[in-house]
Amino acid sequence: MRQFDEMYSRLPATGDAGEVRKHYAAYARWLQAQDPQTMAARREEAEMIFRRVGITFAVYGDKDEDGSGTERLIPFDLIPRVIAAQEWKSMEAGLVQRVTALNRFIHDVYHDQEILKAGVIPREQIENNAQFRPEMVGVDVPNNIYSHISGIDIVRAPDSAGNGEYYVLEDNLRVPSGVSYMLEDRKMMMRLFPDLFSQHRVAPVAHYPDLLLETLRASSPATTAEPTVVVLTPGMYNSAYFEHAFLAQQMGVELVEGQDLFVKDKFVYMRTTRGPKRVDVIYRRVDDDFLDPNVFRPTSTLGCAGLMEAYKAGHVAICNAVGTGVADDKSIYPYVPDMIKFYLGEEPILKNVPTFMCRKPEDLQYTLANLKDLVVKEVHGAGGYGMLVGPASTKEEIERFRAALLANPAGYIAQPTLSLSSCPTFVESGIAPRHIDLRPFVLSGRTVQMVPGGLTRVALKEGSLVVNSSQGGGTKDTWILQD
Amino acid sequence: MLSRTADHLFWMSRYMERAENTARMLNVSYETSLLPQSAAAVEAGWEGILSISELLPSYLALYKTITPRDVMEFMVKDVDNPSSIISCLRAARENARAVRGTLTTEVWETQNQTWLEVNRMLKSGEFERDPGQFFEWVKFRSHLSRGVTVGTMLMDESLYFMRMGTFLERADNTARLVDVKFHAMNNDFFGAPQYGGAETESTQEYDFYHWSAILRSVSGFEVYRKVYRDVIRPERVAELLILRPDMPRSLHASLNEVLSNLKLVAHDLDSDTLRDAGRLLSELAFGRIDEILATGLHAYLTQFLDRVNVLGGRISREFLMPSAA
Numbered sequence: 001m002r003q004f005d006e007m008y009s010r011l012p013a014t015g016d017a018g019e020v021r022k023h024y025a026a027y028a029r030w031l032q033a034q035d036p037q038t039m040a041a042r043r044e045e046a047e048m049i050f051r052r053v054g055i056t057f058a059v060y061g062d063k064d065e066d067g068s069g070t071e072r073l074i075p076f077d078l079i080p081r082v083i084a085a086q087e088w089k090s091m092e093a094g095l096v097q098r099v100t101a102l103n104r105f106i107h108d109v110y111h112d113q114e115i116l117k118a119g120v121i122p123r124e125q126i127e128n129n130a131q132f133r134p135e136m137v138g139v140d141v142p143n144n145i146y147s148h149i150s151g152i153d154i155v156r157a158p159d160s161a162g163n164g165e166y167y168v169l170e171d172n173l174r175v176p177s178g179v180s181y182m183l184e185d186r187k188m189m190m191r192l193f194p195d196l197f198s199q200h201r202v203a204p205v206a207h208y209p210d211l212l213l214e215t216l217r218a219s220s221p222a223t224t225a226e227p228t229v230v231v232l233t234p235g236m237y238n239s240a241y242f243e244h245a246f247l248a249q250q251m252g253v254e255l256v257e258g259q260d261l262f263v264k265d266k267f268v269y270m271r272t273t274r275g276p277k278r279v280d281v282i283y284r285r286v287d288d289d290f291l292d293p294n295v296f297r298p299t300s301t302l303g304c305a306g307l308m309e310a311y312k313a314g315h316v317a318i319c320n321a322v323g324t325g326v327a328d329d330k331s332i333y334p335y336v337p338d339m340i341k342f343y344l345g346e347e348p349i350l351k352n353v354p355t356f357m358c359r360k361p362e363d364l365q366y367t368l369a370n371l372k373d374l375v376v377k378e379v380h381g382a383g384g385y386g387m388l389v390g391p392a393s394t395k396e397e398i399e400r401f402r403a404a405l406l407a408n409p410a411g412y413i414a415q416p417t418l419s420l421s422s423c424p425t426f427v428e429s430g431i432a433p434r435h436i437d438l439r440p441f442v443l444s445g446r447t448v449q450m451v452p453g454g455l456t457r458v459a460l461k462e463g464s465l466v467v468n469s470s471q472g473g474g475t476k477d478t479w480i481l482q483d
Numbered sequence: 484m485l486s487r488t489a490d491h492l493f494w495m496s497r498y499m500e501r502a503e504n505t506a507r508m509l510n511v512s513y514e515t516s517l518l519p520q521s522a523a524a525v526e527a528g529w530e531g532i533l534s535i536s537e538l539l540p541s542y543l544a545l546y547k548t549i550t551p552r553d554v555m556e557f558m559v560k561d562v563d564n565p566s567s568i569i570s571c572l573r574a575a576r577e578n579a580r581a582v583r584g585t586l587t588t589e590v591w592e593t594q595n596q597t598w599l600e601v602n603r604m605l606k607s608g609e610f611e612r613d614p615g616q617f618f619e620w621v622k623f624r625s626h627l628s629r630g631v632t633v634g635t636m637l638m639d640e641s642l643y644f645m646r647m648g649t650f651l652e653r654a655d656n657t658a659r660l661v662d663v664k665f666h667a668m669n670n671d672f673f674g675a676p677q678y679g680g681a682e683t684e685s686t687q688e689y690d691f692y693h694w695s696a697i698l699r700s701v702s703g704f705e706v707y708r709k710v711y712r713d714v715i716r717p718e719r720v721a722e723l724l725i726l727r728p729d730m731p732r733s734l735h736a737s738l739n740e741v742l743s744n745l746k747l748v749a750h751d752l753d754s755d756t757l758r759d760a761g762r763l764l765s766e767l768a769f770g771r772i773d774e775i776l777a778t779g780l781h782a783y784l785t786q787f788l789d790r791v792n793v794l795g796g797r798i799s800r801e802f803l804m805p806s807a808a
Contacts, residue, residue, distance in 0.1 A: 053588075054580065054595045236581045249584030260487050271486045273640060273802045274750055 004158040023084040075474035081456040094349030104343040106146040131325030146321040151176025156421035173328040180243035182455040201482040203452035209250035215445035227280035263306030359410035367414040452480035490803035495578035496648030502571035503625035504656035510618035511700040587635040654737035662784040701732040722772040735767040756797040
């Protein structure tokens with residue numbers, strides 16, 4: 001299969017130094033001059049710092065020797081993923097366009113449903129979707145924004161001429177995570193290699209919490225000049241707890257759990273040492289299902305009873321809004337280019353990966369005939385669970401998926417196996433190419449904005465295309481080079 | 484601030500303080516056990532440690548006899564014993580992690596580093612090789628934790644609740660220490676000679692080591708000499724540890740801190756919490772040691788512990804876990 005490497009236009013081989021792409025030239029020279037022992041020492045230093053600072057994530061189901069939940073480090077790779085300014089400019093425009101259309105779509109779905117009436121998306125695809133929240137029909141939200149924080153997963157694969165082409169792999173519009181790693185990775189790189197930053201003009205990302213706070217405040221429904229913003233976390237045993245605490249601290253707002261909140265007369269309050277305090281904006285890192293036991297899962301203790309009533313009364317903002325899942329579902333993904341044309345009258349800047357919708361008989365037939373070459377995904381799956389990577393799977397795994405597909409075709413989509421671009425990465429044997437993706441974080445408040453870059457995830461296992469941290473993926477610092 | 488946040492901060496400090504006091508007591512018992520003495524006296528000393536923490540029954544459920552090795556194992560490494568040093572450090576770190584965003588980076592990293600290191604030390608056998616060194620390390624981490632708190636935290640409610648936790652726990656721990664140690668003397672020794680009877684050379688010697696051990700466990704040996712310029716007398720030890728406002732680990736000094744921090748967070752100046760703390764403090768401030776000894780030290784301390792416990796409950800209900808408004 002054709003391969004695209006971010007750093008090399010020709011990969012190094014024995015007796016051949018390879019050919020470095022222009023925007024990596026200065027970095028390659030620097031790397032060449034580094035002594036391998038120093039780099040190894042830096043790797044250890046990075047790990048020690050991450051552990052001391054407690055930048056960890058919990059792995060569900062795992063227990064350590066003491067029987068407590070495992071806190072793991074996400075492996076951090078020292079070699080940055082570098083993107084040239086020009087490329088980023090076009091990607092950024094594509095992201096603004098895509099997220100704008102997605103927000104229009106969610107608003108439409110819960111109001112006039114023009115896109116369904118126009119027949120662009122089949123009605124049953126929406127109304128039979130488990131992520132569609134009938135509770136949200138007719139509910140107005142501030143600025144008509146639903147997905148305030150969107151994590152758009154982008155991959156790069158070679159086209160027929162061998163040039164790298166960006167594709168959106170999926171949209172994460174519920175509670176996308178990972179932005180803290182983007183920020184911590186940069187901090188770590190600047191700490192370990194300050195000289196690199198004096199040699200490169202790397203666009204800064206540290207103002208993300210500021211933009212986030214601005215976005216959240218802009219979503220406040222109250223007329224108060226000083227809206228009270230809080231971050232709602234499921235608690236310290238959640239896999240992304242570090243990020244919740246980190247963002248709350250960086251924004252200088254309270255990190256609350258469901259038990260800290262209560263609703264009285266359709267207003268939300270938190271319990272403080274000085275009595276109840278009104279809450280105006282909730283940046284929730286809890287799924288819809290757990291937000292309000294009166295409306296959703298009745299056994300949930302992670303949310304707050306009565307929250308939906310306060311929300312519908314317009315007394316509190318929930319970010320992201322309830323019901324955004326209807327737009328990031330894999331069965332809706334194939335329609336995003338159509339949404340862009342429908343709502344904005346524009347041609348999509350960012351490409352979708354060609355997708356077979358197995359609910360269609362001809363797509364199912366094609367998928368079943370080509371399982372060994374395709375990636376098959378559960379429509380509602382996330383985190384790299386519930387998917388089949390055809391070329392990397394055994395006969396048994398393929399047959400298991402075939403049975404599952406036949407039993408419930410509508411539950412799956414299939415895509416060609418993209419050869420994700422690679423980036424040189426430190427591994428046991430030295431430096432070797434490993435596959436990567438990119439998750440930029442797009443903020444929608446009064447305007448749509450983002451910090452340059454995003455989180456680069458890397459599949460550390462040779463040949464693996466799965467970059468999720470729950471599946472042994474690591475992260476890299478992402479550099480957008482300024483001209 | 485969030486009540487739950489205040490609760491975590493309060494308990495983070497309490498657990499760190501408890502870990503320190505446990506290390507102090509174990510260290511003194513460990514050092515004392517190196518002196519020549521009867522097996523019964525050694526056993527009584529270690530039993531005292533367990534009584535202080537009200538852990539004798541749960542210890543005896545696990546071990547048949549009281550040996551220094553087993554008591555140390557139980558009080559340092561046993562993750563199922565909620566008062567062991569490892570359990571206290573774990574609870575302190577878990578509470579810190581729950582509110583890490585409220586802590587300064589330095590405070591959080593100190594707690595996290597303590598936790599990572601204690602695990603390494605206990606796994607690598609460093610504790611068994613040199614228990615004294617390990618206890619010193621626990622004390623040092625607690626000093627560091629308090630210092631970094633005072634040195635970096637914004638002087639607002641967060642800090643006040645942390646300080647309140649530290650000193651409420653210290654008042655409790657010092658009271659237990661004094662109670663058990665005086666009790667032990669009464670039982671196996673005080674019977675005849677101490678008040679009135681003739682002192683023999685060996686009882687004098689025993690006395691010196693016993694009382695100086697208590698003093699050293701609260702870093703009070705040098706303080707005693709400085710304050711009293713006298714040989715060590717039990718009633719003065721009691722006075723130092725209970726009534727002296729300038730002895731940093733005394734009940735009086737601890738309650739002083741509890742009340743002053745409580746005043747800083749109180750919004751209801753007429754609350755029972757404030758009243759309780761104020762009463763407790765004024766009894767210490769205006770009390771006399773001869774009166775306390777005359778009415779019975781054990782009875783006095785038992786009552787004191789009850790009242791500290793009630794005060795903790797009031798603080799919790801008023802600030803940390805208010806019922807829904």
